Amino acid sequence: MKNITLIKGDGVGSEITDAVIKIINAAGVAIDWDIQTAGADVIEQEGVPLPKRVIESVKKNKIALKSPVTTPIGKGFRSVNVQLRKELDLYANLRPCYNLPNVKTRYDKVDIVVVRENTEDLYAGIERQVDEDTAESIKIITRTASERIAKFAFDYAINNNRKEVCVVTKANICKLSDGLFLESARKIASFYPQIKFREILVDNCCMQLVQNPNRFDVLLLPNLYGDIVSDLCAGLIGGLGIAQGANIGSDYAVFEPVHGSAPDIAGKDIANPTAMLMSAIEMLNYTGEFEAAKKIKLALFETLNADIKTADLGGSAKCSEFTDAIIERLAVLS
Ligand code: NAI
Numbered sequence: 001m002k003n004i005t006l007i008k009g010d011g012v013g014s015e016i017t018d019a020v021i022k023i024i025n026a027a028g029v030a031i032d033w034d035i036q037t038a039g040a041d042v043i044e045q046e047g048v049p050l051p052k053r054v055i056e057s058v059k060k061n062k063i064a065l066k067s068p069v070t071t072p073i074g075k076g077f078r079s080v081n082v083q084l085r086k087e088l089d090l091y092a093n094l095r096p097c098y099n100l101p102n103v104k105t106r107y108d109k110v111d112i113v114v115v116r117e118n119t120e121d122l123y124a125g126i127e128r129q130v131d132e133d134t135a136e137s138i139k140i141i142t143r144t145a146s147e148r149i150a151k152f153a154f155d156y157a158i159n160n161n162r163k164e165v166c167v168v169t170k171a172n173i174c175k176l177s178d179g180l181f182l183e184s185a186r187k188i189a190s191f192y193p194q195i196k197f198r199e200i201l202v203d204n205c206c207m208q209l210v211q212n213p214n215r216f217d218v219l220l221l222p223n224l225y226g227d228i229v230s231d232l233c234a235g236l237i238g239g240l241g242i243a244q245g246a247n248i249g250s251d252y253a254v255f256e257p258v259h260g261s262a263p264d265i266a267g268k269d270i271a272n273p274t275a276m277l278m279s280a281i282e283m284l285n286y287t288g289e290f291e292a293a294k295k296i297k298l299a300l301f302e303t304l305n306a307d308i309k310t311a312d313l314g315g316s317a318k319c320s321e322f323t324d325a326i327i328e329r330l331a332v333l334s
Pocket of ligand 1: 016257258
């Protein structure tokens, strides 16, 4: 029996989490879930949105599956997600982005992996009100973090049979901060002659991704550009409902979908659980449950191929109906 932390967020979090747990159970994987809540709902009782118990649980179990947590916009508490990644030093945000079967998109054969630095940049949260009409945010880029994430991207490329790493910056404008990220990537690239290395500015990268995503393989980005570009890549393959993600550090790993708490569709049983399920599949692979991961992915793909889809993909299945359809197919595969 594996012990895994399950961080339950808010918004669509509980619907997609319940769906994914049901599917994992149906696949016969024995997991003892250590259920932890975080976000606005726990502030009243515990005073903070990310209580220490959540961090302690991940430290104990080493692995977590997490659903989205709302962050108030322009005011309120700091992002639970950013805090969690920082406290556990989950320095690599890994977001593989590829076409799923029978999900119609503008481009075929998209297969991009976004590797986003996860601990610094503008997400360090160092901001101040200089005066009533001026605010300031500080962008932190360090050599240590930049080299570490570059090494992660190149190791990932080697281990996953990828051909190219493309570093994405705005080093023409942010000459020192993005300049340091770029310089670090160049240095690490020199140790991996078998992997092609390319440099691109983030604005040009966005334009080219939209025009011809097949030109890209592994993208390596600082935190903010990585956040934005990974949503763009999600759009290329059918939207946030299917985009998976993982936060990986030296000691711990937290798997979660790219999307947020989607308050506009929460509580209606219409959210697509695929992004969370794909993240959970990678979590199962990470824990060595290769067979179960393979079976669940097959059942998911068969469900999509049978044209059973949620509304975000143009279908009419509810989240619960889509989940049941996957479980039915799993039963046949078992
Ligand atoms: P969002 O990702 O929650 O939603 C953007 C759009 O995608 C919405 O139209 C939503 O309905 C749709 N969408 C998202 N997930 C979907 C799913 N599973 N199925 C079908 N449609 C889906 O982004 P938004 O609205 O900007 O953020 C809402 C909240 O989530 C904010 O408080 C934000 O800070 C937080 N957030 C949390 C993240 C996390 O916990 N890792 C990541 C991103 C945002």
